[in-house]
Amino acid sequence: MSRDTLIGSRIRERRTLAGLRQADLARRAGISASYLNLIEHNRRRIGGKLLVRIAEALEVEPSLLSEGAEAALLARLREVAAAHPATRVELERVEEFAGRFPGWAELLAEAGRRIDALEDTVETLTDRLAHDPHLAASLHEVLSTVTAIRSTAAILAGTEALEPEWQDRFHRNLDEDSRRLAEGAQALVTYLDSAADARRSLTSPQEEIEAFFAARGFHFAELEGPEADPDALIDPERLTSEAARQIAARLLRGYAEDAAAIPLDRAARVVAEHGPDPVALARATGSDLSRAMRRLAAMPADMLPTPAGLVVCDAAGALTFRKPLDEFPLPPFGGACALWPLFEALGRPGQPVARRLVQAGGEARPVRALAVAGPAAVPDPDAPPLMQAQMLVLPEAEGATAPEPLAVGVTCRICPRAGCPARREPSVLSSGF
Amino acid sequence: MAKQVLVIEDEPNIVEAIRFILHRDGWRVDTHADGATAVEAVRAQRPDLVILDVMLPGRSGFEVLRELRAEDGLAALPVLMLTARGQAKDRECAERAGASRYMTKPFSNADVLAAVREMAGP
Numbered sequence: 001m002s003r004d005t006l007i008g009s010r011i012r013e014r015r016t017l018a019g020l021r022q023a024d025l026a027r028r029a030g031i032s033a034s035y036l037n038l039i040e041h042n043r044r045r046i047g048g049k050l051l052v053r054i055a056e057a058l059e060v061e062p063s064l065l066s067e068g069a070e071a072a073l074l075a076r077l078r079e080v081a082a083a084h085p086a087t088r089v090e091l092e093r094v095e096e097f098a099g100r101f102p103g104w105a106e107l108l109a110e111a112g113r114r115i116d117a118l119e120d121t122v123e124t125l126t127d128r129l130a131h132d133p134h135l136a137a138s139l140h141e142v143l144s145t146v147t148a149i150r151s152t153a154a155i156l157a158g159t160e161a162l163e164p165e166w167q168d169r170f171h172r173n174l175d176e177d178s179r180r181l182a183e184g185a186q187a188l189v190t191y192l193d194s195a196a197d198a199r200r201s202l203t204s205p206q207e208e209i210e211a212f213f214a215a216r217g218f219h220f221a222e223l224e225g226p227e228a229d230p231d232a233l234i235d236p237e238r239l240t241s242e243a244a245r246q247i248a249a250r251l252l253r254g255y256a257e258d259a260a261a262i263p264l265d266r267a268a269r270v271v272a273e274h275g276p277d278p279v280a281l282a283r284a285t286g287s288d289l290s291r292a293m294r295r296l297a298a299m300p301a302d303m304l305p306t307p308a309g310l311v312v313c314d315a316a317g318a319l320t321f322r323k324p325l326d327e328f329p330l331p332p333f334g335g336a337c338a339l340w341p342l343f344e345a346l347g348r349p350g351q352p353v354a355r356r357l358v359q360a361g362g363e364a365r366p367v368r369a370l371a372v373a374g375p376a377a378v379p380d381p382d383a384p385p386l387m388q389a390q391m392l393v394l395p396e397a398e399g400a401t402a403p404e405p406l407a408v409g410v411t412c413r414i415c416p417r418a419g420c421p422a423r424r425e426p427s428v429l430s431s432g433f
Numbered sequence: 434m435a436k437q438v439l440v441i442e443d444e445p446n447i448v449e450a451i452r453f454i455l456h457r458d459g460w461r462v463d464t465h466a467d468g469a470t471a472v473e474a475v476r477a478q479r480p481d482l483v484i485l486d487v488m489l490p491g492r493s494g495f496e497v498l499r500e501l502r503a504e505d506g507l508a509a510l511p512v513l514m515l516t517a518r519g520q521a522k523d524r525e526c527a528e529r530a531g532a533s534r535y536m537t538k539p540f541s542n543a544d545v546l547a548a549v550r551e552m553a554g555p
Contacts, residue, residue, distance in 0.1 A: 140488060143517035144444050147539040151450030154542045159457070166453070173446040358492075365496060407491075416490070 006099040008042040010065045014058045028057035080112035134414045138188045145181040205244035212238045219300045228256040262295045293392040309393035328393045331411035338422040339408040342391035345371035358405040360417040366396045366405040437461040439480035441471045454542045468492030487516040495530045502531040511552040
């Protein structure tokens with residue numbers, strides 16, 4: 001039904017709003033009630049002088065009757081309908097709906113917008129909660145203390161004839177734990193308060209880039225061929241700041257260079273034969289080790305026997321690229337653990353460092369890490385060398401045991417490792433409270 | 434002879450409370466606080482039942498359990514896992530690793546006692 005065929009519906013709606021009967025309006029407009037009835041049911045075209053007369057009789061602008069609902073509103077209503085495929089909506093009558101019930105239609109569109117916005121927020125918050133190691137560690141601390149208090153209190157309250165020495169001991173434990181709980185709760189509140197500016201860090205260029213790469217599984221099929229056009233992949237919807245776009249463009253250009261040097265099918269063959277071994281890949285393709293590591297981390301998940309994580313840092317230790325692994329979480333912001341082989345490699349450029357690692361105190365399984373550092377660009381003899389290091393992290397094969405893994409952390413703030421010589425700030429976990 | 438339970442947990446005051454209630458219930462209770470050496474402790478002591486915390490220093494409870502289950506004669510050992518996170522992912526991990534029962538902190542003494550009695554059988 002086209003838009004101007006709905007003039008009748010709008011007249012009917014306005015008449016009802018004005019509390020007029022059909023006969024009253026027909027008389028004021030100088031037409032018969034039965035003719036108005038036909039008009040109101042969109043069965044007679046209407047325009048010109050008659051439309052003006054009816055508009056005058058209804059005391060509205062003629063345009064209010066002749067102009068249909070806005071295209072944007074209709075589009076929005078269609079989107080809302082599409083988002084709820086389970087509900088059978090009379091989509092073919094959307095214009096009629098918007099024309100007859102403009103207020104309700106606006107409301108529905110607005111409600112749809114609001115649902116979208118809220119779903120976005122919920123997703124963001126859920127992500128933060130699920131992936132924030134600090135929050136998880138703090139909650140664990142509080143829950144452990146609560147458990148101890150609950151058990152101890154139940155014994156004190158529910159045990160008949162408790163020996164005085166036990167009673168003393170449990171009272172002491174209770175006192176100790178309640179103090180720990182108070183401190184833990186305080187730390188948690190402080191942390192949650194400071195998380196109020198979460199939105200800002202959420203949209204930091206680095207996080208946008210990570211989300212952009214993660215959404216693509218760190219693999220870009222478009223950059224695997226000879227026609228690679230890295231700049232075409234920059235999506236301003238996802239990379240909202242100029243900084244994010246510039247950094248992403250640089251990373252994608254590097255990706256295209258790596259892909260040209262080590263074609264994907266070549267890499268896939270090497271992995272099929274030798275497993276995800278960057279040394280084997282470097283040898284087979286005559287490329288340097290760091291490029292082979294980046295290529296492994298950029299392969300699609302179905303080509304790799306295990307997922308591969310990758311971290312790159314500059315000479316200042318700032319992480320410039322992160323592809324996390326379940327077994328090897330990366331700090332959401334700030335400095336990483338100084339014990340990582342990534343930083344060890346920075347100290348002896350060109351020499352690969354292989355280590356078996358395990359995240360201290362966590363539930364993570366050991367991982368194999370290989371790190372190597374080298375110049376980030378062609379060295380300039382008159383300028384300080386620009387170095388970068390990268391570390392490939394692979395989950396360990398089932399059953400591997402030797403050598404003893406090195407316990408490392410994510411970042412000091414959330415690391416439980418006691419007496420660590422590399423600690424630069426106290427942990428917020430029990431000892432640090 | 435009293436049945437033996439080995440409590441592998443690093444939180445001393447939780448250990449003390451569990452030790453107390455199980456001891457009152459007629460169990461012989463031993464404790465161990467380090468994940469890295471937990472498998473050895475089980476091997477050496479051959480307890481009738483193990484209470485195993487997930488977050489242990491040195492090695493995670495999941496790792497410990499996986500290794501226990503792979504060992505001859507320990508595959509059927511009743512193991513009650515304790516965790517401070519009730520997320521579906523953790524429950525799944527515990528089941529995959531071979532936990533007999535799974536309990537979320539903060540639990541009550543009565544829950545622990547009931548679970549232990551049930552797992553130990555008649």
